Amino acid sequence: MLIVQKYGGTSVGSIDRIKAVAERVVRSRREGNNVVVVVSAMSGETDKLIGLANQISPNPDEREMDLLLSSGERISSALTAIAINELGFKSISLTGRQVGIITDKAHTKAKIERITAERVKEAIDDGIIPVIAGFQGVTETSEITTLGRGGSDLTAVAVAAALNANLCEIYTDVDGVYTTDPGIVPDARKLDKISYEEMLELASLGAKVLQTRSVEFAKKYDVPVLVRSSFNDNPGTLVMKEDKEMEQVAVSGVAYDKNQAKITVIAVHDRPGVAAKLFNAIADANIVVDIIVQNVSSDGKATDISFTVPKTDNKKAFKITEGIAAELGAKGVYLREDIAKVSIVGVGMRTHSGVAAKMFETLARHGINIIMISTSEIKVSCIINAKFTELAVRVLHDSFELGEGKKEKVKPKRKITLKKN
Amino acid sequence: MLIVQKYGGTSVGSIDRIKAVAERVVRSRREGNNVVVVVSAMSGETDKLIGLANQISPNPDEREMDLLLSSGERISSALTAIAINELGFKSISLTGRQVGIITDKAHTKAKIERITAERVKEAIDDGIIPVIAGFQGVTETSEITTLGRGGSDLTAVAVAAALNANLCEIYTDVDGVYTTDPGIVPDARKLDKISYEEMLELASLGAKVLQTRSVEFAKKYDVPVLVRSSFNDNPGTLVMKEDKEMEQVAVSGVAYDKNQAKITVIAVHDRPGVAAKLFNAIADANIVVDIIVQNVSSDGKATDISFTVPKTDNKKAFKITEGIAAELGAKGVYLREDIAKVSIVGVGMRTHSGVAAKMFETLARHGINIIMISTSEIKVSCIINAKFTELAVRVLHDSFELGEGKKEKVKPKRKITLKKN
Numbered sequence: 053m054l055i056v057q058k059y060g061g062t063s064v065g066s067i068d069r070i071k072a073v074a075e076r077v078v079r080s081r082r083e084g085n086n087v088v089v090v091v092s093a094m095s096g097e098t099d100k101l102i103g104l105a106n107q108i109s110p111n112p113d114e115r116e117m118d119l120l121l122s123s124g125e126r127i128s129s130a131l132t133a134i135a136i137n138e139l140g141f142k143s144i145s146l147t148g149r150q151v152g153i154i155t156d157k158a159h160t161k162a163k164i165e166r167i168t169a170e171r172v173k174e175a176i177d178d179g180i181i182p183v184i185a186g187f188q189g190v191t192e193t194s195e196i197t198t199l200g201r202g203g204s205d206l207t208a209v210a211v212a213a214a215l216n217a218n219l220c221e222i223y224t225d226v227d228g229v230y231t232t233d234p235g236i237v238p239d240a241r242k243l244d245k246i247s248y249e250e251m252l253e254l255a256s257l258g259a260k261v262l263q264t265r266s267v268e269f270a271k272k273y274d275v276p277v278l279v280r281s282s283f284n285d286n287p288g289t290l291v292m293k294e295d296k297e298m299e300q301v302a303v304s305g306v307a308y309d310k311n312q313a314k315i316t317v318i319a320v321h322d323r324p325g326v327a328a329k330l331f332n333a334i335a336d337a338n339i340v341v342d343i344i345v346q347n348v349s350s351d352g353k354a355t356d357i358s359f360t361v362p363k364t365d366n367k368k369a370f371k372i373t374e375g376i377a378a379e380l381g382a383k384g385v386y387l388r389e390d391i392a393k394v395s396i397v398g399v400g401m402r403t404h405s406g407v408a409a410k411m412f413e414t415l416a417r418h419g420i421n422i423i424m425i426s427t428s429e430i431k432v433s434c435i436i437n438a439k440f441t442e443l444a445v446r447v448l449h450d451s452f453e454l455g456e457g458k459k460e461k462v463k464p465k466r467k468i469t470l471k472k473n
Numbered sequence: 474m475l476i477v478q479k480y481g482g483t484s485v486g487s488i489d490r491i492k493a494v495a496e497r498v499v500r501s502r503r504e505g506n507n508v509v510v511v512v513s514a515m516s517g518e519t520d521k522l523i524g525l526a527n528q529i530s531p532n533p534d535e536r537e538m539d540l541l542l543s544s545g546e547r548i549s550s551a552l553t554a555i556a557i558n559e560l561g562f563k564s565i566s567l568t569g570r571q572v573g574i575i576t577d578k579a580h581t582k583a584k585i586e587r588i589t590a591e592r593v594k595e596a597i598d599d600g601i602i603p604v605i606a607g608f609q610g611v612t613e614t615s616e617i618t619t620l621g622r623g624g625s626d627l628t629a630v631a632v633a634a635a636l637n638a639n640l641c642e643i644y645t646d647v648d649g650v651y652t653t654d655p656g657i658v659p660d661a662r663k664l665d666k667i668s669y670e671e672m673l674e675l676a677s678l679g680a681k682v683l684q685t686r687s688v689e690f691a692k693k694y695d696v697p698v699l700v701r702s703s704f705n706d707n708p709g710t711l712v713m714k715e716d717k718e719m720e721q722v723a724v725s726g727v728a729y730d731k732n733q734a735k736i737t738v739i740a741v742h743d744r745p746g747v748a749a750k751l752f753n754a755i756a757d758a759n760i761v762v763d764i765i766v767q768n769v770s771s772d773g774k775a776t777d778i779s780f781t782v783p784k785t786d787n788k789k790a791f792k793i794t795e796g797i798a799a800e801l802g803a804k805g806v807y808l809r810e811d812i813a814k815v816s817i818v819g820v821g822m823r824t825h826s827g828v829a830a831k832m833f834e835t836l837a838r839h840g841i842n843i844i845m846i847s848t849s850e851i852k853v854s855c856i857i858n859a860k861f862t863e864l865a866v867r868v869l870h871d872s873f874e875l876g877e878g879k880k881e882k883v884k885p886k887r888k889i890t891l892k893k894n
Contacts, residue, residue, distance in 0.1 A: 067528040101548065105555055107488040112555040119566050120551035123544040127522065130541035134526055134533040145540050150615060194571060 053218040054086045054176070058186065058208030061095035062225040063282035064128045070094075073223075073282065074135035077181060081141060086176050088215065089143075089183040090208040091132050093124025114159035118188075118198045122148065125185035125204065133183040143181040146171055148188035148196070153207065155189035155197045162189055162197035164206065164269075167214040176215075184211060202263030209266040213273035220275050223282035224261050228289030229254070231454035232306040236442050239455035244287070246304060247294035253397040253431040254307045267291065294399050302404035303452040308445050309393040310438060312342065313366035314423070315373050319354040319383035327357065330376045337372055339365045342393070343426040343435060354383075358424060360435060363389060391423060392441040395433040396448055408432045414451040420444050474639040475507045475597070479607065479629030482516035483646040484703035485549045494644075494703065495556035498602060502562060507597050509636065510564075510604040511629040512553050514545025535580035539609075539619045543569065546606035546625065554604040564602040567592055569609035569617070574628065576610035576618045583610055583618035585627065585690075588635040597636075605632060623684030630687045634694035641696050644703035645682055649710030650675070652875035653727040657863050660876035665708070667725060668715035674818040674852040675728045688712065715820050723825035724873040727866050730814040731859060733763065734787035735844070736794050740775040740804035748778065751797045758793055760786045763814070764847040764856060775804075779845060781856060784810060812844060813862040816854040817869055829853045835872040841865050 057080065059073050073091075080087050101120050105112040129145035136143035152168030175182040186204025189197050199206050205222060212220035227242050229251065234240040246254075248271035255264060261279050270277050270291065280288025298304070320326055327346065334341055344359040361369040370387045377385045401407050411432050415422060420443065424435035436444055449455060478501065480494050494512075501508050522541050526533040550566035557564035573589030596603040607625025610618050620627050626643060633641035648663050650672065655661040667675075669692035676685060682700050691698050691712065701709025719725070741747055748767065755762055765780040782790040791808045798806045822828050832853050836843060841864065845856035857865055870876060 108556045109559040116551045116554045123547045126544045130537045133537045135529045138530040
């Protein structure tokens with residue numbers, strides 16, 4: 053098999069850890085696999101470099117930041133290649149440019165346009181283990197770019213797609229994706245496999261272990277991604293195309309997000325263009341709106357609009373909304389910060405009925421009031437009072453029988469087969 | 474004027490120092506100069522990276538080391554560009570590859586083959602201050618190389634040559650080149666200017682402030698190099714083409730080298746090819762022999778050969794010599810480690826007579842025995858007992874009237890004019 057193995061910052065966080073990574077790479081090689089390695093910067097390194105830059109400027113030039121930050125992965129890739137060499141296997145480190153990762157010009161958050169991977173293929177053909185510096189690329193004009201936080205995941209998935217690899221392994225410091233945050237529900241169960249779609253919807257659970265854009269990329273190119281720990285040999289969670297087995301379960305996980313604030317515009321005139329004006333202004337400020345609720349006005353003249361934004365943007369969003377509300381003659385604007393979003397996610401929702409109703413009923417039974425509701429094909433989200441977050445997660449996890457104790461009954465061990473190439 | 478300014482590791486050793494460098498760059502720019510900046514890695518950074526690699530392997534692959542070590546200069550160049558931007562002047566950092574510094578394939582000690590410097594010229598034309606990551610280049614096949622210790626000096630001089638700059642300023646942590654080590658002779662005087670040839674011969678004094686290969690490069694392309702401190706505004710020492718004024722002084726400086734060991738082969742047969750056999754074997758082991766003395770044999774049959782090697786190589790050289798000596802039927806091989814070399818250097822020697830005699834006489838007057846002698850056109854070196862090193866340096870410095878107190882009499886203030894381009 054051709055396997056791309058990506059090791060995150062904690063996995064290469066020290067010389068001893070880098071040696072352990074080399075051992076793991078070599079073990080996979082000895083098992084007969086061709087291995088391509090992608091590494092993040094040693095943990096703390098990127099933040100250290102950002103700290104240095106911020107000591108000089110509160111707003112350093114993004115082009116310079118990319119050249120600065122790309123150094124972290126170059127260091128860890130060279131050290132990892134040295135460690136693999138030391139075990140008697142030929143290895144070379146390759147920069148984003150040497151791999152031919154061509155991106156657009158959006159410094160600090162560049163998008164991959166194409167990957168040639170010529171030198172990676174050559175190395176594999178020559179029996180050499182390539183160690184790729186993650187997180188980075190170059191533009192057509194040879195400017196160095198980075199792919200944003202978690203960008204090494206994207207490097208790994210994109211390289212796996214370019215090489216048509218059998219598997220992309222993402223090594224991190226957790227065992228995989230859980231049915232919910234084990235910090236809140238000790239009974240939370242590691243999932244053996246999960247669909248790309250569920251992974252995307254489970255942002256609050258999934259994003260910690262796998263960058264969202266890399267999941268989208270994996271989905272687009274159908275790259276099976278195995279998330280697992282570099283600290284043990286546990287099997288991890290396979291993120292893959294939805295299959296029949298997955299549909300048997302209505303709910304795969306319970307997610308939550310405390311980084312939410314709600315803004316309500318009271319009694320705005322109910323006429324066409326009002327919502328467009330407001331949300332265009334907010335989008336122009338690069339603020340992502342999550343849930344929007346507009347009530348039908350009782351008198352046909354005025355309506356209330358509520359929406360949520362990331363808590364970090366709430367002051368900015370509030371100010372913009374106040375300006376627009378004044379223009380529109382609304383009665384007032386209110387900001388509420390003590391809210392959270394809890395979500396249940398599962399591809400099985402498409403075929404199971406009554407899932408949303410069960411969620412609402414469960415919350416109601418525990419005295420948790422629902423402030424806003426939002427649904428997608430495979431997700432139901434409720435905005436609730438933030439103080440009930442942990443309680444809501446626990447009772448939903450229990451209600452949908454996701455815990456370790458319920459494993460045998462609800463979720464038969466899923467068979468995992470990888471695509472052949 | 475077009476000025477290339479190179480800042481060494483201590484000059485960019487902290488965020489405050491980097492800010493001070495930016496201030497200095499901007500000041501020169503405000504004075505009407507076009508400035509191109511070259512930076513070393515922050516002090517300690519390169520050794521830290523080497524230390525990490527050596528924790529993994531005692532003998533890490535040199536290609537990997539180059540990718541690893543080149544990161545240090547990339548970090549400092551990006552931070553310096555950010556600091557210059559912060560002062561309101563547009564600046565971009567450029568890697569060795571972006572500058573087009575093409576080298577041979579000799580990893581860790583690559584030689585520059587050519588420099589395109591297209592992006593540097595573009596930046597200058599656009600009013601942008603380029604900050605070049607020193608010490609690094611790329612091969613024709615895009616492999617990253619480094620230029621060896623002190624390689625950032627070479628980057629600066631080579632870029633200055635490629636741009637036909639008026640001046641290359643090397644900023645370091647000392648005020649310039651002194652007549653001798655001020656640690657030994659407090660009266661040592663900073664030289665206003667010095668010829669390339671003298672600088673090369675004064676290795677023990679000069680190499681600390683300016684890498685030897687960069688002096689050779691500057692000489693070849695006639696680049697005036699001003700060595701000065703980044704910690705004050707003192708005028709520094711200009712390293713330049715020999716001029717009439719320099720010839721007026723017989724001796725410019727007194728150098729010493731304690732990293733010397735002497736090997737003597739006793740009573741070797743005095744026949745053709747003996748020396749060739751010995752020194753070929755030593756050269757094959759990459760050991761550089763400094764001084765060689767062979768006495769004429771009194772009986773025409775056997776002779777003694779003495780030579781010096783770097784102390785760090787003496788065990789290896791001794792072993793090789795023993796082997797050859799046995800083959801040649803010599804009576805024995807002796808190693809002496811307690812020796813040092815003191816040298817007087819000056820382009821004026823070519824036109825002043827009696828300089829060597831004065832040196833020997835001075836040493837004799839202070840009871841210092843001369844073990845070996847070696848001369849070049851502008852240098853006389855004596856091997857002496859190591860314990861007399863400081864004494865010899867002091868008395869020679871005094872004898873040739875090089876001290877601060879003697880300045881007015883011996884060395885009129887040299888006028889410095891730079892070439893126009």
